[in-house]
Amino acid sequence: MILPKHSIQLVACIFILTLSNYQGKARNKTSLDFVRKVRPSLYKIYTTSQGVDYRHPWKFSPLKRSTGTGFYIGKNLIMTNAHVVTNAKSIFVQRDKKAHLERAYVEFIAHDSDLAVLSVLDKKYFENVRALKFQEGFKLNTVSHTIGFPRGGEQLSVTKGIISRVAYNTYVHSGMSKHTLLQVDSAINPGNSGGPVFHKEKVIGVAFQSKHDGQNIGYMIPPHVVNRFLEDIKDGYYDTHPTTGLFINKWTLGNKAVREYYGQTTVEGVEVTFVEKNSSAHIHIQEGDILLKIDEYPIGVDGKIYFLNERVDFRAIFDLKQIGQSINFVILRNKQKKKVSVELKPYTSHFSSFKNKRQGRFVHYGGIVFTPLTTDWLRMAGDNWKKKINPFLNYLFYYSKFDPSFSHIEEFVIVSELLPHPANSPYRKFKHAVVESLNDKKVTSFSHFYQLVDQKTNNFSKIKFFNRKESLIINLPTLKKLTKEITKLYGLKKARVLTNNLDGSVVKGDLK
Amino acid sequence: MKIFSPLKLFLKLILIFSFQQSHAKPHASTQILQLEVYKQTPNFKTPWQKNPITRSFPIAVKIKYKNKFYFVTLAQAVKDFKSIQIRTAPSEQKQVTVKWIDQEVNLAVLTISPQFNHDSIISFELAPEVALNREVRLLQAHTIKSVTVKKTIIRNIELDSSNFSAYKFVHYVTNSKEPPCRSAEALFYKQQLVGLCHKSNKNQKKFIPSFTIKNMLNDFSENATYKGFSDLGFEITEKRQILSFDHVGVLPSSLQGDDFAISFDNKKLLKRGNIEHKLWGRVNYRYYLHKKKPNEKVNLTIKQNGLSKKITLKLKKQNSNSGLVRYYRKTKTEPYILYGGLVIQRLSLELLTHWGREWRSKAPSQLLYLLNLGKSRGLKGHALMISQVFSDETTRGYDKLKYAVIHSVDNKKELKFKELKDLLQSTKNESKSSLRFKLMHGNGSIIINKKEAQEVTKRISNIYSF
Numbered sequence: 001m002i003l004p005k006h007s008i009q010l011v012a013c014i015f016i017l018t019l020s021n022y023q024g025k026a027r028n029k030t031s032l033d034f035v036r037k038v039r040p041s042l043y044k045i046y047t048t049s050q051g052v053d054y055r056h057p058w059k060f061s062p063l064k065r066s067t068g069t070g071f072y073i074g075k076n077l078i079m080t081n082a083h084v085v086t087n088a089k090s091i092f093v094q095r096d097k098k099a100h101l102e103r104a105y106v107e108f109i110a111h112d113s114d115l116a117v118l119s120v121l122d123k124k125y126f127e128n129v130r131a132l133k134f135q136e137g138f139k140l141n142t143v144s145h146t147i148g149f150p151r152g153g154e155q156l157s158v159t160k161g162i163i164s165r166v167a168y169n170t171y172v173h174s175g176m177s178k179h180t181l182l183q184v185d186s187a188i189n190p191g192n193s194g195g196p197v198f199h200k201e202k203v204i205g206v207a208f209q210s211k212h213d214g215q216n217i218g219y220m221i222p223p224h225v226v227n228r229f230l231e232d233i234k235d236g237y238y239d240t241h242p243t244t245g246l247f248i249n250k251w252t253l254g255n256k257a258v259r260e261y262y263g264q265t266t267v268e269g270v271e272v273t274f275v276e277k278n279s280s281a282h283i284h285i286q287e288g289d290i291l292l293k294i295d296e297y298p299i300g301v302d303g304k305i306y307f308l309n310e311r312v313d314f315r316a317i318f319d320l321k322q323i324g325q326s327i328n329f330v331i332l333r334n335k336q337k338k339k340v341s342v343e344l345k346p347y348t349s350h351f352s353s354f355k356n357k358r359q360g361r362f363v364h365y366g367g368i369v370f371t372p373l374t375t376d377w378l379r380m381a382g383d384n385w386k387k388k389i390n391p392f393l394n395y396l397f398y399y400s401k402f403d404p405s406f407s408h409i410e411e412f413v414i415v416s417e418l419l420p421h422p423a424n425s426p427y428r429k430f431k432h433a434v435v436e437s438l439n440d441k442k443v444t445s446f447s448h449f450y451q452l453v454d455q456k457t458n459n460f461s462k463i464k465f466f467n468r469k470e471s472l473i474i475n476l477p478t479l480k481k482l483t484k485e486i487t488k489l490y491g492l493k494k495a496r497v498l499t500n501n502l503d504g505s506v507v508k509g510d511l512k
Numbered sequence: 513m514k515i516f517s518p519l520k521l522f523l524k525l526i527l528i529f530s531f532q533q534s535h536a537k538p539h540a541s542t543q544i545l546q547l548e549v550y551k552q553t554p555n556f557k558t559p560w561q562k563n564p565i566t567r568s569f570p571i572a573v574k575i576k577y578k579n580k581f582y583f584v585t586l587a588q589a590v591k592d593f594k595s596i597q598i599r600t601a602p603s604e605q606k607q608v609t610v611k612w613i614d615q616e617v618n619l620a621v622l623t624i625s626p627q628f629n630h631d632s633i634i635s636f637e638l639a640p641e642v643a644l645n646r647e648v649r650l651l652q653a654h655t656i657k658s659v660t661v662k663k664t665i666i667r668n669i670e671l672d673s674s675n676f677s678a679y680k681f682v683h684y685v686t687n688s689k690e691p692p693c694r695s696a697e698a699l700f701y702k703q704q705l706v707g708l709c710h711k712s713n714k715n716q717k718k719f720i721p722s723f724t725i726k727n728m729l730n731d732f733s734e735n736a737t738y739k740g741f742s743d744l745g746f747e748i749t750e751k752r753q754i755l756s757f758d759h760v761g762v763l764p765s766s767l768q769g770d771d772f773a774i775s776f777d778n779k780k781l782l783k784r785g786n787i788e789h790k791l792w793g794r795v796n797y798r799y800y801l802h803k804k805k806p807n808e809k810v811n812l813t814i815k816q817n818g819l820s821k822k823i824t825l826k827l828k829k830q831n832s833n834s835g836l837v838r839y840y841r842k843t844k845t846e847p848y849i850l851y852g853g854l855v856i857q858r859l860s861l862e863l864l865t866h867w868g869r870e871w872r873s874k875a876p877s878q879l880l881y882l883l884n885l886g887k888s889r890g891l892k893g894h895a896l897m898i899s900q901v902f903s904d905e906t907t908r909g910y911d912k913l914k915y916a917v918i919h920s921v922d923n924k925k926e927l928k929f930k931e932l933k934d935l936l937q938s939t940k941n942e943s944k945s946s947l948r949f950k951l952m953h954g955n956g957s958i959i960i961n962k963k964e965a966q967e968v969t970k971r972i973s974n975i976y977s978f
Contacts, residue, residue: 473751
């Protein structure tokens, strides 16, 4: 029987559709097969956290319960984000598909790169758990699967997307550190944090933040940033992520007048506008130098290098470096090319790194509470704190590093609170005043301040502030005598906490 | 039982009648001098442009002082005027010009031309100091021909500054939940002017008192030259500490930073820098300071290194503009320099207030720092900033800069606006091909080719219709 021509076409179409549908299912089956394999290495993390109220450092914030995701990376370690376990007083981990909660603790935490590794006391817990491997290298448009325990249900969630951008931007947990990050268009929601993003069976990133004012903009920490962290902790101590303390002007070398001024003949390089004191690059590199190369990478006038198959900020190189290692620059200074090697140091500044400690440092004299002015202190202003803090503190946060008036400062000291008492009532207006000097001696840090005060034995002392016209004239011996009374009156355990190096999260020693 | 007394009633009626006579409601168009002011302020963020013309109807008061008549209003009411008119009859208008304006104290003296018979306009004598809790009348003008008189009470005297001054003056304060005073409302008692309203918030209104107005008019009545208000050159704080006006600035050689003031003008200083006053109990020392004129002398007793010391100081003239930041403008336009695509302005209070009512917290913190503490941190000259950068070949790499503060130009520091303007003019012919603006706050520097700068300035002037 001869079938009409259009009937043959119809049958062919049905066959093709059926075949493609079958192939699609088969492809999907293959692509999601890995989920079955990797699931036993995934953990839901339950935390109960409690932070310090840095403005009243003897107080703590209310308990907060949250969940996140983690994955086993071998050596009895579960990887997650730092923000999942920040200030966690209790951590429980639940392996996927298991009805068992195991108590965990923080082995290492890196607030600057938002990474942490957890462990448990009973190492048998990890027996027969497969360690997930990271994939080296990635390309745009690579298919990715974000797997974790986001809000909206109890079970594991798998979302599919692609790597849509390689960028160099701020990691919001610290709000201060910039690193390479990968943008994905699969949904990353609260609860996904710390979870792996896969390409096939290998991890291509750790989900950690998303953008609320866009659609499907999620970010993950790329493998080389994770590897840098894992390398760093190998010696049993986290040294922090290195930076140079370099500030630059992008694009200016694209300007003919600027090139002529500096004697630069080619359209490349960036102009250094400022080098932070005590930073790695300090002394080695100066304001007005032109950075032409970082290691073997030529720097464009846009401040970018060809790295990870993309053009990214030249500072992305630091994501590969450890403290103590060197980084090489080719610079142009006084119209001469020069090679400069910079040994990388931990980052220190007036508002250095995000430090979550178990207790805030403070000292009070007769109810006048002095604390270090840290980023943690400023963050107590709540969401959008950079806009909420008073303009002088905002100035210190953003510009004190550039201002020679503050070049001697290691750490600012602030009158954080006044515990009301008739003896200190005239000093109320000094709340949130930033200490400049004590009896004309410039105060450089919190420890310097209390040491100066403790040495004082004569009656009157003058404390001068950066942001108050009037000085505080106090009778220190009288205030010191009152300190005990006021400490008791306000139920403080101590009148001072001077040092505290314990991290805010639960550590191994806490579980023993 | 209550006894009806015709005599008592008669006396009461006489009292009411006389009271109403003394506080008679004035007729808007004939008895009150209501100005019709057309203003146009510069746009401080785009200083080559002007804001739309606005119209307001502030009151000017006719003051009789030492047998002369003066028409006085607030400086802020007539500042930046394009035209000021008054309606002398329903169909007759006259032009008003500003004879003198003192923005520090926020007062202006007007002249009206051609001369007209102003007999029908109520004139006020200047009231002497008025006791607290005294009931007074508030004359408010809402629109043209709409004038109301309301009772109010003087609740307090407070220190405050005008919107264009770094100096503080003593003010009367009344409680009032009325709309804010925008029209130089007059506070009077019988036919005596008690004050002119220049500031208000939800709960209170602040008035420039008659004694401050008197200090101003005194200059005109005596020698027709305006001397201005006096400045001690430093502050006496609430704790009576001697403090240089700019925190660490220069004090007279006889004074030290840790001195305590004991007496001012031979009057004992109390807490909060107050001095005893018969009528008010206490008043800030500035009340007595402003009674004196610049170049007059004042006695001060201080405690220095534990010892009492008497000194005599010569008073200076107030000048809020002498510091980094400009408090008020003497010109009708906002001065700016357009150079090679850069717009350069002096930081001013007017620019900062463009960040809205909460400008003290909303304006960029590096600019607020210069206003509040810049001088105390040893910065001199004027706070000059690159307020905008026009995108061009010469400004490539700089076009994102906004409100970047200039540290030096070709290594010349602490420049004043005019000095910078002259410098940019004079460098046109120099052999060096480029000019370097070093910026503060880690912004690096801007390098502009001088030859190109001239061409770009012309080009941008044409494109943006300067």
